[in-house]
Amino acid sequence: MAEKITPRSVDYSQWYIDIVLNAKLADYSPVKGCMVIRPRGYAIWERLRDELDRRFKETGHQNAYFPMFIPMSFLKKEAEHIEGFSPELAVVTHAGGEELEEPLVVRPTSETIIWSKYRDWIQSWRDLPLLYNQWANVVRWEKRTRLFLRTTEFLWQEGHTAHETKEQAVQETETMLEVYRAFAEEYLCLPVIAGRKSEAEKFAGAVATYSIEAMMQDKKALQAGTSHFLGQNFAKAFDVQFQTREGGLDHVWATSWGVSTRLVGAIIMTHSDDKGLVLPxxxxxxxxxxxxxxxxxxxxxxxxxxxxxxxxxxxxxxxxxxxxxxxxxxxxxxxxxxxxxxxxxxxxxxxxxxxxxxxxxxxxxxxxxxxxxxxxxxxxxxxxxxxxxxxxxxxxxxRDANTRDVASLDDIRAFYGKEKKAKKQSEVDGESHEGTAEAAGGYARGLWCGGRECEAALKAELKVTIRNMPFDQQADCEGSCCLCGAPAKHRAIFAKSY
RNA sequence: CGGGACGUAGCCUAGCGGCUAAGGCGCCAGCUUUGGGAGCUGGAUAUCGGGAGUUCGAAUCUCCCCGUCCCGACCA
CATH class of the missing domain: 3.40.50.800 (Anticodon-binding domain)
Known part of the structure; x- marks a missing residue:
């Protein structure tokens, strides 16, 4: 019989698709960009979900469920939020044979509908913190989809918490990122880098976004989980105030955090080989x-x-x-x-x-x-x-073998430029022989000034973005930005990403 | 959403204006086998992605639509 799986060295994308289809993890659906998760794929999700759920409960969270239909007007209440999501919304305009008075959005995420209820449920500091999570499906109309990694509808969990103080909310954001980090490494065998996202990459409506980033076998980065400090943005948008211990009124502080079925894709792309799936x-x-x-x-x-x-x-x-x-x-x-x-x-x-x-x-x-x-x-x-x-x-x-410290834009160009040469070389040869090890690239680690402009320029030139600023590598950031030369503020991981 | 490639049985492929759409794999039945994708015999399975058109005649040509893959734009 013919080889069922395209080797990684020939076509990494095709290899991934071959594994998903041949290991019977998932299949395509009649609707563009959607996927059917088959029993062998769903079993992975179930095991992952159950363990993560256990860890959420251990850290004091409870599960709830909010509806998938959200009034359009809710999304519009937080300006950045609607701006970030509007291009990928699916909207229901008709139901019960009639046109709806107000269109309903199929949730792309649930901040707005959840905060509309938190307004009713939170009156006093004694009601806080509110530590809820939900397991749900969400819909984002993606232009370009890939099984598990980016699908129009996907399964995830979203935690939504409300706190008395900024410090407590920040603490929660960090705690949950640490839950994700430990879970990814201990249970999924995915080594991840925990850190803070740049302004350009953060969640629409967040004050700060943190992520865990994993490296796939083609040396591209994959965001495996996110945790957002939302400040008082949603509390203000939905007017969620509480009476403080001192008797005053204040808006509550919020977080949200999530991982999705994308993790299944991360697991496949991290561990598997040319014979098929390899699972922890x-x-x-x-x-x-x-x-x-x-x-x-x-x-x-x-x-x-x-x-x-x-x-x-x-x-x-x-x-x-x-x-x-x-x-x-x-x-x-x-x-x-x-x-x-x-x-x-x-x-x-x-x-x-x-x-x-x-x-x-x-x-x-x-x-x-x-x-x-x-x-x-x-x-x-x-x-x-x-x-x-x-x-x-x-x-x-x-990952470590494919991480390099860079000091200048030329270093970065050289790091990723090699990849271009390797590709050209393999085109000349007709076929490459080595698998993914031959391709250059990976994580470039360097100092960064924090400026939007040089980050955008890098993305435009090389399609390399800042994955995050690792928590454990922010000491000793003296020096100049490896992109523009300005005084540095952070140490960042640069990479091509999914 | 732009550029390109593709869509023929469950899968892979042939056929590219003309007779009943061909082959391999898989599937079913029987026999025989089983230490790295076995063999023989027989059998079933195709609205040729969908629709419209051109034509005496369309899987084949034209147009529209749908889907998948690749590149780009976009992407909490």
């Missing part, structure tokens, strides 16, 4: 697949043996698939389960049954281990734990 064990629908290898004359023996292995693994708490289908060959099954990203494959055949072993194969490294059957459960646990750790470290090493 934490997210895998099945941690282990057991493939019995039998002939017709030993089928019963082998199946019984393999069945015992399955039982032992399940008894140890593992999520196990048992592929005892007799119509496809072992080789087929191996390839198929690798495509699906199952972390461990256990092979159990007649030779193993005779020797009391099984073969354990690790998805990310391909490493084969012969294990005594009574040690299989312990060994599986060990491999899964190692894989969870190694995937993060491998991604971190890749």
């Amino acid at each position: 064990p934490s997210l895998a629908q099945e941690e282990i697949v057991v493939v019995p290898i039998f002939k017709s004359d030993n089928k019963a023996t082998v199946l019984e043996y393999a069945g015992k292995v399955v039982a032992a693994l399940k008894a140890d708490g593992r999520r196990v698939a048992f592929d005892d289908d007799d119509s496809s060959s072992p080789g087929w099954k191996f390839a198929e389960w690798e495509m699906r990203g199952v972390p461990i494959r256990v092979e159990a055949g007649p030779k193993d049954a005779a020797s009391g072993n099984v073969v354990m194969v690790r998805r990310d490294t391909g490493e084969k281990t012969f294990v005594k059957v009574e040690e299989a459960a312990a060994k599986a646990r060990e491999i899964l734990a190692a894989m969870q750790k190694d995937l993060l470290e491998k991604a971190r090493a890749f």
